[in-house]
Amino acid sequence: MKFQLFSALRLTLAMMVLCCVLYPALVWAAAQLAPGHGEGVQIAKNGRVVGFANVGQKFDKPEYFNSRPSAADYHADASSGSNKGPSNPEYLAVVKARLDTFLLQNPGVKAADVPAELITASGSGLDPHLSPAGALVQVPRVARARQLDAARVEALVRQQIEPGTLGPDHVNVLKLNLALDALAGR
Amino acid sequence: MNKELLGILVIFGSTVLLALPLGRYLATIYRGDKSWTDFLAPLERLLFRAGGIDANRSMTWQQHLVALLTINLAWFIWAMFVFCTQGLLPLNPDGNPSMTPDQAFNTAISFLVNCNLQHYSGESGATYFSQLFAVTFLQFVTAATGMAACVVVFNALKEGTTEKLGNFYAYFVKSITRVLLPIATVVALVLVFQGTPMNWAGKAPIVTVQGDSVNVSRGPAAAMIAIKELGTNGGGFFGANSAHPLENPTYLTNAVENFALVLIPLAMVFAFGYYLKRPKLSYMVFGVMTVGFLMLLAPTVYYEMHGNPAIAQMGADQRLGAMEGKEVRLGAAASAYWGITNTVISCGSVNSMHDSHMPISGMAELLGMMTNAFYGGVGVGFLNFFVFVIIAVFISGLMVGRTPEFMGKKIEAREMKIAIIVALLHPLLILTGTALSAHLYAGNPTEYAGWLANPGYHGFSEMLYEFTSSAANNGSGFEGLGDNTPWWNISTGIVMVLARYLPIIGPVAIAGLLARKKFIPESAGTLRVDTATFGVMVFFVIWIIAALAFFPALALGPLAEHFTLY
Numbered sequence: 001m002k003f004q005l006f007s008a009l010r011l012t013l014a015m016m017v018l019c020c021v022l023y024p025a026l027v028w029a030a031a032q033l034a035p036g037h038g039e040g041v042q043i044a045k046n047g048r049v050v051g052f053a054n055v056g057q058k059f060d061k062p063e064y065f066n067s068r069p070s071a072a073d074y075h076a077d078a079s080s081g082s083n084k085g086p087s088n089p090e091y092l093a094v095v096k097a098r099l100d101t102f103l104l105q106n107p108g109v110k111a112a113d114v115p116a117e118l119i120t121a122s123g124s125g126l127d128p129h130l131s132p133a134g135a136l137v138q139v140p141r142v143a144r145a146r147q148l149d150a151a152r153v154e155a156l157v158r159q160q161i162e163p164g165t166l167g168p169d170h171v172n173v174l175k176l177n178l179a180l181d182a183l184a185g186r
Numbered sequence: 187m188n189k190e191l192l193g194i195l196v197i198f199g200s201t202v203l204l205a206l207p208l209g210r211y212l213a214t215i216y217r218g219d220k221s222w223t224d225f226l227a228p229l230e231r232l233l234f235r236a237g238g239i240d241a242n243r244s245m246t247w248q249q250h251l252v253a254l255l256t257i258n259l260a261w262f263i264w265a266m267f268v269f270c271t272q273g274l275l276p277l278n279p280d281g282n283p284s285m286t287p288d289q290a291f292n293t294a295i296s297f298l299v300n301c302n303l304q305h306y307s308g309e310s311g312a313t314y315f316s317q318l319f320a321v322t323f324l325q326f327v328t329a330a331t332g333m334a335a336c337v338v339v340f341n342a343l344k345e346g347t348t349e350k351l352g353n354f355y356a357y358f359v360k361s362i363t364r365v366l367l368p369i370a371t372v373v374a375l376v377l378v379f380q381g382t383p384m385n386w387a388g389k390a391p392i393v394t395v396q397g398d399s400v401n402v403s404r405g406p407a408a409a410m411i412a413i414k415e416l417g418t419n420g421g422g423f424f425g426a427n428s429a430h431p432l433e434n435p436t437y438l439t440n441a442v443e444n445f446a447l448v449l450i451p452l453a454m455v456f457a458f459g460y461y462l463k464r465p466k467l468s469y470m471v472f473g474v475m476t477v478g479f480l481m482l483l484a485p486t487v488y489y490e491m492h493g494n495p496a497i498a499q500m501g502a503d504q505r506l507g508a509m510e511g512k513e514v515r516l517g518a519a520a521s522a523y524w525g526i527t528n529t530v531i532s533c534g535s536v537n538s539m540h541d542s543h544m545p546i547s548g549m550a551e552l553l554g555m556m557t558n559a560f561y562g563g564v565g566v567g568f569l570n571f572f573v574f575v576i577i578a579v580f581i582s583g584l585m586v587g588r589t590p591e592f593m594g595k596k597i598e599a600r601e602m603k604i605a606i607i608v609a610l611l612h613p614l615l616i617l618t619g620t621a622l623s624a625h626l627y628a629g630n631p632t633e634y635a636g637w638l639a640n641p642g643y644h645g646f647s648e649m650l651y652e653f654t655s656s657a658a659n660n661g662s663g664f665e666g667l668g669d670n671t672p673w674w675n676i677s678t679g680i681v682m683v684l685a686r687y688l689p690i691i692g693p694v695a696i697a698g699l700l701a702r703k704k705f706i707p708e709s710a711g712t713l714r715v716d717t718a719t720f721g722v723m724v725f726f727v728i729w730i731i732a733a734l735a736f737f738p739a740l741a742l743g744p745l746a747e748h749f750t751l752y
Contacts, residue, residue, distance in 0.1 A: 123429030
């Protein structure tokens with residue numbers, strides 16, 4: 001038993017070198033060749049880093065395409081979902097309120113045109129995407145707020161759709177809004 | 187066909203196709219036959235020399251268990267030390283604090299038993315040092331422990347009579363050098379090239395387009411995420427696990443991660459057949475497991491893709507499915523597939539929040555963990571299934587009125603006692619833990635108000651899920667549960683230990699006892715275990731013992747919630 005424990009400790013140390021030093025070092029070295037060099041892919045605007053391509057951020061102003069509701073309020077160092085159960089009455093009241101607010105901010109839009117992701121929180125609280133429908137339904141409001149032609153804004157959204165080969169089609173909200181800023185000359 | 191359904195079909199199909207050759211390869215390397223990875227032998231010799239181990243010494247089943255438990259004890263002490271002192275150790279750029287003793291106990295146990303209960307969030311509750319030297323380390327070695335224990339059982343089922351069941355350290359080391367490390371490296375490379383971070387700097391402070399200041403957590407994530415899935419541990423680098431857009435950036439990474447976690451449990455089943463040169467037997471096992479798996483998968487995919495009826499009533503468009511707790515890039519079908527694969531296999535990572543799933547999906551996930559033998563965790567899933575096979579052989583033997591035999595060995599009272607204790611331990615731990623918690627909560631709802639994030643039936647499901655997940659060494663949660671309290675940390679810690687080691691000790695002991703017995707060659711009177719008839723028998727044994735035992739609890743939780751909602 002005593003011999004076994006000593007043996008176990010030595011094997012443990014050797015395994016640690018292999019699994020916790022050499023293996024991560026190899027992955028880290030390979031990451032230097034990857035987009036973003038393993039630091040996360042950053043996006044800059046006018047030379048200033050304004051976000052990470054894969055990390056959602058809060059957009060709630062009318063002149064931007066709004067991102068999904070977030071249980072983490074888009075704090076990218078505290079990811080979390082709401083963990084609300086489907087039958088929780090308090091939760092359902094919040095969803096209803098989000099829907100009503102959206103309809104109020106987007107006159108002319110009917111409830112049946114509002115895709116569920118716009119009124120539900122994502123799993124991470126950092127979802128960087130919307131479905132194409134989730135972006136298109138906001139086009140009239142954004143165009144009005146920006147005093148742009150709705151058709152041009154809609155064309156911009158369609159350009160930004162990333163088709164999912166097997167998963168759902170989606171639009172990256174940050175990239176879409178940066179393209180929108182560029183279109184509006186900001 | 188719907189694109190998202192096609193997606194999960196492709197993921198499952200490719201996993202099965204690759205698990206077949208991997209199973210053959212596993213059988214080859216554990217048998218010690220020539221294989222193309224023999225170039226790793228010098229590395230293995232180096233590891234054996236470092237440990238002062240004679241890898242050719244064959245051990246009895248008792249010696250195997252002593253070796254296994256001793257090395258596990260060493261890991262436990264190491265992990266406790268790391269989690270309790272991580273705040274002072276290097277590689278902590280964000281200045282995260284050490285864990286409290288009860289939380290460290292829970293976390294150390296959790297990773298030691300290949301569970302990942304994680305009563306902390308990676309961003310603020312762990313450091314890069316603890317993520318690598320405690321969590322990643324245990325994700326490798328506990329997976330290899332399960333695989334080694336599984337091979338010991340394979341050895342015991344060979345023809346003939348023997349005491350000697352191979353060398354534990356040899357199986358353990360080979361599992362890491364020849365299986366886990368190479369595949370994990372490939373998975374990690376896919377992840378970094380898809381945008382998962384692998385760096386040492388702390389949070390990145392940025393000002394967003396709208397002008398909000400946020401800090402973006404990063405770290406050596408890709409290396410850990412690869413082995414978290416492959417070793418079916420499931421412990422996430424970030425709090426939101428694989429729902430996090432850095433942990434699981436694209437549909438491709440989602441497919442690869444999901445593939446990785448199903449791969450070895452499936453391959454282990456095929457390895458069983460190749461190892462004993464009875465492939466038909468492993469097709470029977472695979473068939474039973476797959477039927478059980480599909481029965482849980484189908485309703486979950488249906489309900490997740492059809493959305494929440496309460497939200498449908500408000501008139502919103504739910505063509506994408508029930509989106510609460512889900513990510514747009516992954517979609518409802520892939521989230522449902524992930525949820526079920528991660529619960530039938532005791533991985534427990536999540537790419538959507540199970541707490542927000544529809545009640546029937548939550549029930550399917552609970553059932554996946556309650557049976558815990560439809561594929562199951564690396565190595566240990568097969569061990570759980572083995573226990574049910576022993577029980578099925580015994581019952582079948584009684585039905586036809588002859589001495590029950592399995593693989594040429596008589597099953598007698600001693601083996602049956604062990605099998606039944608292991609099989610009944612699972613419901614005992616889950617139901618006792620849930621009952622005690624429900625009793626505490628009902629006795630003083632104000633004091634324990636922080637426990638439950640949801641009222642009514644769903645709140646009960648949250649407690650039931652936590653104990654089921656602990657006892658299945660799964661680690662996923664209905665995460666609304668406020669579980670970082672001494673009660674939850676300590677009670678689930680104890681449940682996890684009992685539910686890991688007894689289901690390893692039991693089957694290894696049964697196998698060791700069987701191996702010593704006189705070998706009876708097959709004859710016309712032998713019960714054939716590689717037939718569909720016997721498969722049906724095993725299936726019903728699993729349902730009766732593992733599923734029906736939980737029916738009353740499921741009726742109080744998810745079923746009751748379902749009928750209020752629909």
